[in-house]
Amino acid sequence: MISFSHVAVVYDSHRVLHDISFKVEPGQFVFLVGQTGSGKTTLLRLISMDILPTKGIVTVGKYSSRGISPRELPFLRRTLGTVFQDFKLMGDRSVFDNVAFTLHVTGTKGTEIKKKVMHTLADVGLTHARNMRVQELSGGEQQRVAIARAFVHNPLVLLADEPTGNLDPGTSAEILQLLFDINTRGTAVIMATHNYELTRKAKQRILRLEEGGVRQVEKA
Amino acid sequence: MSISYTLRESFSGFRRAKISSLLSIITVCISLLLLGSFVAITVNAGRLVDALRARLEMEAFLVEPATEGEIDSLVTAVSSLRGVENVLFISKDDAVRIFKQEFGEDITTVLDFNPLPPSLKITLTPQYRTSTGTQEVYDRLVAMRGIESVVYRKALLELIDKRAAGLNKVMLTLGLIISLSAIFLVSNTIRLAIRAKQSLIQTMELVGATRGFIRLPFLLEGSVQGLCGGLLAAALLAGLLGYGARLVSAEFAPYLRMAPAFYGGLVCAGILLGFAGSIISVVRFVRPVAAH
Numbered sequence: 180m181i182s183f184s185h186v187a188v189v190y191d192s193h194r195v196l197h198d199i200s201f202k203v204e205p206g207q208f209v210f211l212v213g214q215t216g217s218g219k220t221t222l223l224r225l226i227s228m229d230i231l232p233t234k235g236i237v238t239v240g241k242y243s244s245r246g247i248s249p250r251e252l253p254f255l256r257r258t259l260g261t262v263f264q265d266f267k268l269m270g271d272r273s274v275f276d277n278v279a280f281t282l283h284v285t286g287t288k289g290t291e292i293k294k295k296v297m298h299t300l301a302d303v304g305l306t307h308a309r310n311m312r313v314q315e316l317s318g319g320e321q322q323r324v325a326i327a328r329a330f331v332h333n334p335l336v337l338l339a340d341e342p343t344g345n346l347d348p349g350t351s352a353e354i355l356q357l358l359f360d361i362n363t364r365g366t367a368v369i370m371a372t373h374n375y376e377l378t379r380k381a382k383q384r385i386l387r388l389e390e391g392g393v394r395q396v397e398k399a
Numbered sequence: 400m401s402i403s404y405t406l407r408e409s410f411s412g413f414r415r416a417k418i419s420s421l422l423s424i425i426t427v428c429i430s431l432l433l434l435g436s437f438v439a440i441t442v443n444a445g446r447l448v449d450a451l452r453a454r455l456e457m458e459a460f461l462v463e464p465a466t467e468g469e470i471d472s473l474v475t476a477v478s479s480l481r482g483v484e485n486v487l488f489i490s491k492d493d494a495v496r497i498f499k500q501e502f503g504e505d506i507t508t509v510l511d512f513n514p515l516p517p518s519l520k521i522t523l524t525p526q527y528r529t530s531t532g533t534q535e536v537y538d539r540l541v542a543m544r545g546i547e548s549v550v551y552r553k554a555l556l557e558l559i560d561k562r563a564a565g566l567n568k569v570m571l572t573l574g575l576i577i578s579l580s581a582i583f584l585v586s587n588t589i590r591l592a593i594r595a596k597q598s599l600i601q602t603m604e605l606v607g608a609t610r611g612f613i614r615l616p617f618l619l620e621g622s623v624q625g626l627c628g629g630l631l632a633a634a635l636l637a638g639l640l641g642y643g644a645r646l647v648s649a650e651f652a653p654y655l656r657m658a659p660a661f662y663g664g665l666v667c668a669g670i671l672l673g674f675a676g677s678i679i680s681v682v683r684f685v686r687p688v689a690a691h
């Protein structure tokens with residue numbers, strides 16, 4: 180479903196990724212690990228085609244980085260859900276409106292939006308905060324709003340960039356469990372993290388970014 | 400895309416960014432106030448000058464004695480001259496009456512006879528109400544048989560021409576300066592708006608919104624802000640001109656009045672300015688750019 184073939188990314192003559200090849204199948208759960216600056220965010224941005232590879236090809240479903248037109252971009256992105264490292268929430272809107280935005284974009288009916296958003300907010304434990312403005316929430320609460328917005332529309336793939344970055348170990352475990360739950364419902368999840376504790380205990384597939392290349396970590 | 404969502408989005412824009420909305424409205428209002436007062440002044444100064452010119456008639460005194468037939472053909476000949484709008488025959492008796500109206504004395508009792516010659520009062524077409532135009536008609540008139548002499552207020556006309564030319568130059572320069580300041584004002588506010596909305600627009604795109612979906616609420620919001628700015632400017636200007644009309648004498652008051660179309664134009668200009676402003680601020684979308 181997602182495939183990277185000899186992908187390289189160079190930012191202003193600074194090479195971040197080189198010769199990356201891997202595949203992610205529908206419904207898989209993948210940890211993407213690597214030191215800070217190793218290119219995890221860059222790799223996720225390649226999947227949502229926010230940037231295009233300098234070399235090689237990225238394909239996501241029926242879309243290819245070679246042939247995609249600006250017109251097709253929104254439709255590719257609707258098959259994905261992204262939890263951005265910096266959240267990218269709309270700070271001047273309510274929690275409800277932030278999560279509902281993903282559904283408004285696709286022209287979903289109002290009653291359906293309400294139902295889905297309330298379900299999703301219950302899943303992340305933010306029902307009580309639905310009318311609060313995002314600016315008024317704590318970092319951890321904002322993180323959960325970002326997750327809710329990313330999976331409210333049942334995407335094929337959830338891209339989570341450091342979704343436990345701002346959280347204490349207990350809450351981190353809860354979030355991770357939430358991502359596992361979303362995964363069991365059929366959504367493939369790619370989670371970037373440098374929290375080795377989390378990945379060590381898990382039995383999911385791990386991709387490690389090292390010196391611009393990717394290495395599959397085999398579990399014993 | 401649902402219409403109710405778009406409408407709701409457009410109007411909640413005001414609620415979310417009160418200061419920035421207010422700033423846009425004020426910017427449009429100030430720009431239009433400047434532009435509107437300029438147009439009002441220019442239009443009315445022109446009307447004032449035209450009214451002044453319309454009062455300056457020529458008078459052609461006829462050779463005495465003249466028969467009715469001679470007078471009739473002379474009136475026809477003068478009427479058909481290029482630049483002549485209207486010709487009025489003033490007989491010797493008419494002249495006495497006018498003299499009495501103006502000076503309060505009957506000249507025939509003072510002098511025992513009527514010294515006033517019959518004459519033609521000539522009004523020129525608007526294009527000919529300049530010193531060169533009037534001179535041209537003057538030259539034709541004095542060459543005509545049956546006309547003794549022609550008088551008009553040459554010095555005053557020349558003065559008006561000179562002042563009007565000066566006024567045009569000043570207005571042109573002023574208009575240029577005001578237009579440039581208005582554009583600068585509005586574009587500056589727009590630049591701020593771009594900066595404020597850039598990351599929001601980028602996020603909307605990353606979540607899968609199409610350009611149309613993102614733009615429409617912004618365009619509506621901008622147009623409504625422009626409408627508010629336009630209405631405010633029209634109301635302020637109407638108040639200002641009304642107040643000014645009460646300060647000057649009754650004779651000048653009409654020259655501070657503007658047609659309803661002018662105020663309608665101001666409001667339309669406001670909508671246009673707001674619409675154009677928001678187009679510029681949302682058109683700069685982030686396209687997928689290949690990392691090089």
Ligand SMILES: Nc1ncnc2c1ncn2[C@@H]1O[C@H](COP(=O)(O)OP(=O)(O)OP(=O)(O)O)[C@@H](O)[C@H]1O
Binds near residue numbers: 219
């Ligand atoms: N837009 C950009 N222009 C230039 N260089 C960039 C850009 N984005 C990222 N980089 C560089 O690319 C490298 C990888 O960045 P990236 O954000 O992908 O790392 P990361 O693995 O997500 O790091 P972190 O764990 O800190 O989030 C870094 O050295 C960064 O400086």
Ligand SMILES: [Mg+2]
Binds near residue numbers: 219220221264340
């Ligand atoms: Mg990162």
